[in-house]
Amino acid sequence: MNQDYIKPDNWSIIEEGFDAKRVKSSESLFSIGNGAMGQRANFEEQYSGATFQGSYIAGVYYPDKTRVGWWKNGYPEYFAKVLNAPNWIGINVIVNGESLDLFTCKKVENFKRELNMKEGWLSRQFVATLQNGITINVNTKRFLSLDLDEVGAIQYQITPINSDAEIVFKPYLDSGITNEDTNWDDKFWDTLNVSHENNQAFIEAKTMKTDFYTCTFMESQVFINDKSILIEPNIKADSNLATFSYSYQVKKGDIYTIHKFGGYTVDRNHNKSQLISAAKNVLKMATKKGFVELLNNQKKAWSDIWNMSDITIEGDVKAQQGIRFNIFQLNQTYLGKDSRLNIGPKGFTGEKYGGSTYWDTEAYCIPFYMATKDQQVARNLLEYRYNHLQKAIENAEKLGFKNGAALYPMVTMNGEECHNEWEITFEEIHRNGAIAFAIYNYYRFTGDYGYIPEKGLEVLIGIARFWQQRATFSTNKNQYVILGVTGPNEYENNVNNNWYTNYIAKWCINYAIENIKKVEAEYTSNYTRIMNKAKLSNSEIKEWKAVADNMYFPYSEKHKVFLQQDGFLDKELITVSDLDKSQRPINQKWSWDRILRSPYIKQADTLQGFYFFEDQFSNEELERHFDFYEPFTVHESSLSPCVHSIQAAKLGRMEQAYTFYLRTSRLDLDDYNKEVEEGLHITSMAGTWMSIVEGFGGMRIRNNTLEFEPKIPKQWDAYSFKVNFRNQIIKVNITKDKTHFELEGTKSLEISVNSKLVTITPNNLVTI
Incomplete structure (x- = not known):
């Protein structure tokens, strides 16, 4: 209850x-x-x-x-x-x-x-x-x-x-x-x-x-x-x-x-x-x-903060209260004024998790701050990690990596790793991928490529070096594998070939190589400076490429899905709906041993990869993977329901999307996980914002264009939000049968709505 x-x-x-x-x-x-x-x-x-x-x-x-x-x-x-x-x-x-x-x-x-x-x-x-x-x-x-x-x-x-x-x-x-x-x-x-x-x-x-x-x-x-x-x-x-x-x-x-x-x-x-x-x-x-x-x-x-960041919902007071609570707490925690600071998972509301910086910032928070403030705030968050690059290299050295390989910490205050559970500290290395993804996401949204030759490329090189060294060549499989990891799903420790980790490793290497080429062609002086500083050679880049091009991904022919990790199908596959309610939450009722042997997923893992890299998969593939993994997901991480809400909306399953939205937006207000007295889940609150804007609003950036595929839950009469896209503020208002767009600014903007290009002009209401 x-x-x-x-x-x-x-x-x-x-x-x-x-x-x-x-x-x-x-x-x-x-x-x-x-x-x-x-x-x-x-x-x-x-x-x-x-x-x-x-x-x-x-x-x-x-x-x-x-x-x-x-x-x-x-x-x-x-x-x-x-x-x-x-x-x-x-x-x-x-x-x-x-x-x-x-x-x-x-x-x-x-x-x-x-x-x-x-x-x-x-x-x-x-x-x-x-x-x-x-x-x-x-x-x-x-x-x-x-x-x-x-x-x-x-x-x-x-x-x-x-x-x-x-x-x-x-x-x-x-x-x-x-x-x-x-x-x-x-x-x-x-x-x-x-x-x-x-x-x-x-x-x-x-x-x-x-x-x-x-x-x-x-x-x-x-x-x-x-x-x-x-x-x-x-x-x-x-x-x-x-x-x-x-x-x-x-x-x-x-x-x-x-x-x-x-x-x-x-x-x-x-x-x-x-x-x-x-x-x-x-x-x-x-x-x-x-x-x-x-x-x-x-x-x-x-009033000034709300003018830009408010989301209005008509006809559903609990949903409205939930999103405003989330937006309010995010702004109470971090306003982007001080680049030395970051967004702790409990903010100023409690002490659990050490109050430091997790991968949550890059994976969940940056989209909110990019769209509701100006791009400098998001750039500050990226620069925070650039300023910690040397510490990330030292963190990797402590684990035996060399040559400038960088492993960003799971938890940090000053760039040093300070999380002391081995299954997370040593194994939850996918966090490195989120740091690189945030650089990509920032450029995709803001169009500010300048950050990459100035600072970002050095981070991408350190991360690519880490992945190349962390992968092992399996003579048995004749492919590269990544052993002994914990994926986003922390209810699986020390597994081999977590699909999400392997996929983001391959992506990071390819993204680093792509940007090295672009900087070489277009930013010559930066290229020379970075190559000299990083002592990077073409032969080393070839070694990276060999790993990325020949990465192993566990796959089930029977189910036509990528497996969360090797051996996932060996588990007793009983769905969450068949689990006695008295056993929930399992992290408070079961031994760790029992959790590790179960098929239950704490938070989106394989589906996290489908969220980040959705353009690389078809809708049919998303649907297959969603239908396979969602029934095993217990959502006992605050970061889980938002990803499922966005994907359910993309698949047109609005009832499910709405249920997940309500869960993420009222996670603390209704104390779903029975732990609110320890403090609030600040970073997951940014996921709540995403579940409306990216989920129901269908907002994406593709080919340099802002896209929308608006949908509305049947429980709502209307909803609206604003986004600051490349210094132009777009207000979107969605009702049962229409979507209205208003543009604040001086020049017109071409956007895509339901796959059709539409031009919106300043101070003119466009209705679709």
Whole structure:
């Protein structure tokens, strides 16, 4: 049974009624971020029930020493942990000497929590009766500013309902925090200094090992009935805590309010000796604007984001809420402003997976950012990998590869591999292919070939070298094989000849060779520079070509399908529909041994290859492979349903496509995988966007032309989206019987709709 307490709403995530059992799930679902920092939706006031406290700063991490049962050569030394950062949101509340704590209150009524995605803020309201009999009405609102991205703002309001009361607001900073996700319970932070002046407090701290220097800061103002009042706070400071107390005798019915501004300055952006002065500077700007003006600016900034990235759906509120939640969280996680950053699979919502960069960015996220922002954002994501090329070469060297072969990491913060499960770290090498595919995909979409001679070709050469060395010549088969791998389907470890891995290896080599020839012909100076730097010879390229031209692919004559890997047909082929529902999800119910022997597929594997390279296969082949593999797929990876949704739509199976879409868009809202309390699945949210734009909208780029094959689920009356294609913005609106195209820009554009060429001109509605 999936959770269903989130109220359907077009623009907001809403929870009504307080339930302690839901707190950790809601802390994930209501998370907020602004690309530079983020936090789980923890309560500002103290809470003694089960909670997962988390505030995170982009790019700040800790190398937690690897913990494994048996050390093997080549293991990464550490697993990079996203760090729970010093807490600045805390505001404890004391009413007539008793702490407000929703876990111990006599009664909590009219509880409502709202994440307003249109305007970018989080609010709570409730009426609480404390053990001492005082009843209070509480309203809170907070947001992380998109304009001043080092600062967040909180408005916390209390009204005593049944009598006058002495109310104390105790805003605090706390660096005595721990990580939920840790291998050895190490101390991750070293607090250097706690200081305060006027209504401001600062905690300077640095991370152990990585030496990131941070300053966590706060400043508060208090009001009675919206009128500013000056209260001299009582101040307490110790080795890792700074607390200000603002006490006031509040009359029944009056509103006592605190505005708290807080956040982080970091030595990634400032000189480490100037962090307090940088904090004072941003506080000065924030308090000068004040809570209301900062909030208005927030609404404007989000309005600009939505203007380009919104997808509207008419007639299906749950589907609409799902896609907006996905788009909102993607923008909270990464805005493309800083090329040193990337998109962690949990974003700022939890600590699982180390919060680092996976192949998800290249395989799923780049299309979303290319189409909803300008192409520089996608280029930044590609440059992130170019900047890590030397580390990728070192990662390959640790495993015995040579001559500049590059193996990009499964998980990374700085380019080094830091994932410590051998079946993934050493074997899930298909990730290398996604890095190359992203370069191809970027050029296909933007038409910006310049990236390849400038930077991309060096990456393609390193990857081709890896594949050539990783393949083995089988005298038995008289072909090249790739042994001992894990494909995208992580429910199969240490297999031989995973079809997807072999296919993407062949493709990468051919794509590298094709671009070497093009750069040689058209970018002579770049060609000379790269050949000298890479020391690449024609004889080496011939060795690559021999591998690509003679790669082995397992195939079943009986089923007329490529086999996911050697031996797949040896399994007991019982479909998912014949699996007892009590056994799901199998990753929580079965031993790993049993999973590995089963035919069950965690996520699209062979079908992932058909998604990437669909132009190389016919519709009949796709249909055959879809019908063969889909019945064995349990979709226990967040990255799976979107690929199946796109392919079902391509095959005209709209009911199935819609079901998969709903699953990917509401994966976290409805908690399909029973794990949302650990954080959200950020990178798969980009797949949700793809399932509408590429699935239902049928958007492709072929022969330099933008193509659409629009379809609409029967549950919808209409839907619309925008894409930024080569600096021209096209709005597509699809109804039951028509598709409308509008072009923003100055010049006309030729597109293809249902295989017919159509010219659209600026500010003219074209209906088909």
